[in-house]
Amino acid sequence: MNEKGLKRKYTHPVKVGDISIGGNFPIAVQTMWKQPLQEVDRKLINRIKKLKDLGCDILRFAVPDEQAAHLLGELSKISTSALVADVHFDYKLALIALDYPVAKIRINPGNIGAKWKVKEVILKAKDREVPIRVGVNSGSLPFKLRQLKNTAHAMLEAAEQELEICEQYNFKHIIFSLKSSDAHTTIKANTLFSERYDYPLHLGVTEAGPLIPGIIKNTAALYTLLRMGIGDTIRVSLSSDSVTEIEAAKAIIKTVGYQTAEPNIISCPTCGRTIFPVKDFYEKIKGNIEKLHKDVTIAIMGCPVNGPGEARAADLGITGTQKHVIIFKQGKVIRRELIKNALSVFLEELDRIHE
Ligand code: SF4
Known part of the structure; x- marks a missing residue:
């Protein structure tokens, strides 16, 4: 068991x-x-x-x-x-x-x-x-x-x-x-x-x-x-x-519940509160995630309601706030960036998980 x-x-x-x-x-x-x-x-x-x-x-x-x-x-x-x-x-x-x-x-x-x-x-x-x-x-x-x-x-x-x-x-x-x-x-x-x-x-x-x-x-x-x-x-x-x-x-x-060499993706369904374009963002990083053959959890969240909680619980998470995104790594805030910089900084962090 x-x-x-x-x-x-x-x-x-x-x-x-x-x-x-x-x-x-x-x-x-x-x-x-x-x-x-x-x-x-x-x-x-x-x-x-x-x-x-x-x-x-x-x-x-x-x-x-x-x-x-x-x-x-x-x-x-x-x-x-x-x-x-x-x-x-x-x-x-x-x-x-x-x-x-x-x-x-x-x-x-x-x-x-x-x-x-x-x-x-x-x-x-x-x-x-x-x-x-x-x-x-x-x-x-x-x-x-x-x-x-x-x-x-x-x-x-x-x-x-x-x-x-x-x-x-x-x-x-x-x-x-x-x-x-x-x-x-x-x-x-x-x-x-x-x-x-x-x-x-x-x-x-x-x-x-x-x-x-x-x-x-x-x-x-x-x-x-x-x-x-x-x-x-x-x-x-x-x-x-x-x-x-x-x-x-x-x-x-x-x-x-079986361990696999694949990431677990958590993302919000988006709603009227969404600040951060979750679906578009996921489409842009999907190829990088597919290459990540590791049993890690990645969270992509759209607003401050449930976003910080889910992103904090993930190995790597991102959530939109007002004009910013916050990036969490294993429970800690590691970066706050303007939304326009979200893609490049998140990809950098994904690369670090690869290493
Ligand atoms: S996390 Fe925010 S944007 Fe996403 S579904 Fe929940 S309330 Fe809506």
Whole structure:
């Protein structure tokens, strides 16, 4: 139990490339590449690196055909990120991807078909020492399980059917996900699974929706599960871009109370009393904060009502007063400046936190 009352359920660790999932390893952040994979070039590699720098530990690619399987394979030879092949329907695509150093294969028990196909993928993954994520989605359960009234139990059963095949071949490098577009069903299915098994869990609400409802559904489910100690890696799926998914995932992990190498940002919502332009100011310093991989609290506040209190409690805080801003560092006022100088002096102080 840590100081925030968190006790993580132990799951046996599984290596995904250089990232360890489960055990006492940090909760890993994942997202999915949102465009078709058509060619491997420097631009693509730089974009993947940018996602990694932002905090993406694992990046998944859709593999809808043989060309995509080979391209992802070639990419996995040169990328420093842990890349995952996401395979539906055609088990042969997983077999192709496994000819390359991909970090993980994701298969969906609802659509991969006969047991012998799953067996082939498992045996090759075992031979190559590549883990598999068995990704159960409530929207694509095997036909028989779709008839069950209790969706969470049906999802558990789908996972168990796949687990049975894996265990038959003594394959243990498995991560499970049980995702529904409904937050309650996601919570229930993962809780049921976690009560029975100690395989690592990848959490997410599938098809969660556009930005605001999507983040709310994901936060409701993922926060609840992580606070219960359930979950080893998360993906916040949104009808939005990958950067937003990563930022949302990192914010959920932080809010749950896990220590992360990311700043905690406090800022006021602004109101009729606002003297200092909080939103514009944050936009100007956002890039510098993103580079600050430290567990510190930064406060940006708009007026003397709540501003000094929050800014004083932060590692570095700024608040507007009349014509001035006051900058606090770990509880002490370190500078009073004219608002027009706020940006340059605050960036100076941010740089000092970097050091
Ligand atoms: S801190 Fe001041 S400006 Fe910000 S919301 Fe509160 S009262 Fe309004």
